[in-house]
Amino acid sequence: MSPKISDEVKEQRRQQILLAAEQVFIRTGYELATMKNIVEEADMSRGWIYLYFQTKEEIFEALIAKYEQENERMLGELIACSPSSWAALETLLTEQKKDMTTIENSLASAYYEYFLSGYRDKDRRIRLIRRYETGLSYVIRLIESGIAKGEFSPTLHTGLIAKIITSHLEGIMSLAMAVGAEQAEASAQIDALIPYFKILLGVSEDTG
Amino acid sequence: MSPKISDEVKEQRRQQILLAAEQVFIRTGYELATMKNIVEEADMSRGWIYLYFQTKEEIFEALIAKYEQENERMLGELIACSPSSWAALETLLTEQKKDMTTIENSLASAYYEYFLSGYRDKDRRIRLIRRYETGLSYVIRLIESGIAKGEFSPTLHTGLIAKIITSHLEGIMSLAMAVGAEQAEASAQIDALIPYFKILLGVSEDTG
Numbered sequence: 001m002s003p004k005i006s007d008e009v010k011e012q013r014r015q016q017i018l019l020a021a022e023q024v025f026i027r028t029g030y031e032l033a034t035m036k037n038i039v040e041e042a043d044m045s046r047g048w049i050y051l052y053f054q055t056k057e058e059i060f061e062a063l064i065a066k067y068e069q070e071n072e073r074m075l076g077e078l079i080a081c082s083p084s085s086w087a088a089l090e091t092l093l094t095e096q097k098k099d100m101t102t103i104e105n106s107l108a109s110a111y112y113e114y115f116l117s118g119y120r121d122k123d124r125r126i127r128l129i130r131r132y133e134t135g136l137s138y139v140i141r142l143i144e145s146g147i148a149k150g151e152f153s154p155t156l157h158t159g160l161i162a163k164i165i166t167s168h169l170e171g172i173m174s175l176a177m178a179v180g181a182e183q184a185e186a187s188a189q190i191d192a193l194i195p196y197f198k199i200l201l202g203v204s205e206d207t208g
Numbered sequence: 209m210s211p212k213i214s215d216e217v218k219e220q221r222r223q224q225i226l227l228a229a230e231q232v233f234i235r236t237g238y239e240l241a242t243m244k245n246i247v248e249e250a251d252m253s254r255g256w257i258y259l260y261f262q263t264k265e266e267i268f269e270a271l272i273a274k275y276e277q278e279n280e281r282m283l284g285e286l287i288a289c290s291p292s293s294w295a296a297l298e299t300l301l302t303e304q305k306k307d308m309t310t311i312e313n314s315l316a317s318a319y320y321e322y323f324l325s326g327y328r329d330k331d332r333r334i335r336l337i338r339r340y341e342t343g344l345s346y347v348i349r350l351i352e353s354g355i356a357k358g359e360f361s362p363t364l365h366t367g368l369i370a371k372i373i374t375s376h377l378e379g380i381m382s383l384a385m386a387v388g389a390e391q392a393e394a395s396a397q398i399d400a401l402i403p404y405f406k407i408l409l410g411v412s413e414d415t416g
Contacts, residue, residue: 029328115386120237129387156400164397171379178323179337189372192364196404
C-alpha cells in the first residue's frame with residue numbers, strides 16, 4: 001500500500017501535472033498531444049497521473065479552469081485597486097499587449113484548436129458558450145462598476161459593449177497568432193482601440 | 209483510351225469537384241475530410257478526380273483561391289461602382305452581416321481548422337501570411353481610393369487601419385462561429401464599427 005499523502009502534496013502533484021501538460025500543449029497543440037507525452041514531460045509514473053486525470057481533455061479543461069480562476073482573481077483585484085474603472089480597462093489592455101508578444105509560445109493555439117475540434121461536439125460547444133459568457137461577465141462587471149461610479153455613460157447596452165470589446169481583442173489575438181504579433185502590429189492595434197472604447201463607454205472627460 | 213474532352217468540360221468537372229469538396233468540408237471540417245468522402249460526394253470516378261487533384265490539401269487550396277478571386281473581383285466592382293469609397297466600405301460591412309448569419313454552414317470553420325493545423329507547418333504558414341497580406345491589400349486599395357478622392361484623411365497609416373478593420377471583422381466572425389451569430393450579436397457589433405471606422409478613416413462630413 002502506498003503511504004498516505006497530505007492534501008498539500010496532492011495539490012502540488014496536480015499542479016506539477018498541469019505545468020507539464022501545458023508545456024506539451026504549447027509544443028504540439030491539442031490534437032497531437034497524448035497522455036504518453038504528458039506522462040513523460042511530468043516525469044511521474046503513469047499510475048500517478050491517472051489518479052488525477054483520465055484523459056487529455058480532462059487535463060486541458062483543468063488548465064483552462066486554472067487560467068479562468070487566475071483571470072477572475074486578477075480582475076477582482078484590478079477593479080478593487082484601480083483609481084478608476086477606465087484605468088482598470090487600460091491596465092487590462094496593457095496586459096493584453098504583453099500577452100500578444102508571447103502568444104506564439106502560449107496555450108492560445110491549442111485553445112483555438114480545442115474549440116474548433118469541439119465545434120461539432122455538442123458537450124464541448126455548451127462548455128465553450130458557457131466560457132464565453134463567463135468571460136463576458138467579467139467585462140460586464142468592469143463596465144457596470146464604471147457606470148455605478150458615474151465614469152461611464154454608454155449608449156449601447158452593457159452586454160453588447162462587452163461583446164464588442166471581447167471580439168476586438170479576440171480578432172487581434174487570432175491574427176497575431178496566425179501571422180505573428182509584429183506582422184499584425186498587434187500593439188498598435190490595441191492602442192487604436194483606446195479612443196474607440198472611450199466613445200463606446202461614454203467615458204466622462206475628467207476620467208479618461 | 210478515353211475520348212478527348214474540351215477545356216470547357218474540363219473546367220466544368222473541376223468546378224463540380226470543388227463544389228462537392230466544399231460540401232464535405234462544411235460538413236466534416238478539414239481534418240476529418242477524406243478524398244474518399246469527396247469522391248463519393250462528387251459522384252465521379254476516383255480516377256477522374258485524381259486527374260485534377262492529388263490530395264485534399266490541393267483541393268482546399270483551390271477552393272480558397274476560388275473565393276479569393278471572387279472577393280477580388282467583387283471588391284474591384286464595388287470600388288468602381290460605389291458612389292464613394294465610404295459607401296463601398298459600408299456595402300462590404302452589410303455583406304459581412306449577411307455572411308455572419310450563415311457562418312455555421314460555411315467553409316469558415318474548416319478554414320480556421322486548416323490554418324490552425326497549418327500553424328506548425330512552415331509552408332502552410334508562409335501561404336497563410338501571404339493570404340493575410342493579399343486580404344489586407346484589398347482593404348488598403350479601398351482606403352487609398354478614398355484618400356485619393358479626398359473622402360478620407362486618416363491619422364494612422366493605411367496599413368495599420370487595414371489591419372484594424374480586418375482584425376475586428378475577424379474577431380466578430382470567430383465568435384459568431386464559436387457561439388452562434390445571434391448569441392454573439394454579430395450584426396449589432398458590425399453596426400457599432402461604423403462610427404469607429406469613420407473616425408479611424410477621418411471620413412469627411414459630406415461623405416459619411
